[in-house]
Amino acid sequence: MNKELEVEKLITHEVPFSEIDKAFDLMLKGEGLRCIIRMDA
Secondary structure, eight states: OOSOOOGGGGOOEEEEGGGHHHHHHHHHHTSOSSEEEESOO
16 A cells, blocks of 8 residues: 565575576475575675
């Protein structure tokens, strides 16, 4: 109603860029809906 969305609740995993393959595997298996890829790690 007040046009706010709690994005943090939608994130399932957070991985460093070096583990980007893990993020894709999680999504393909259906274990991860929203993965955040950290570019600083």
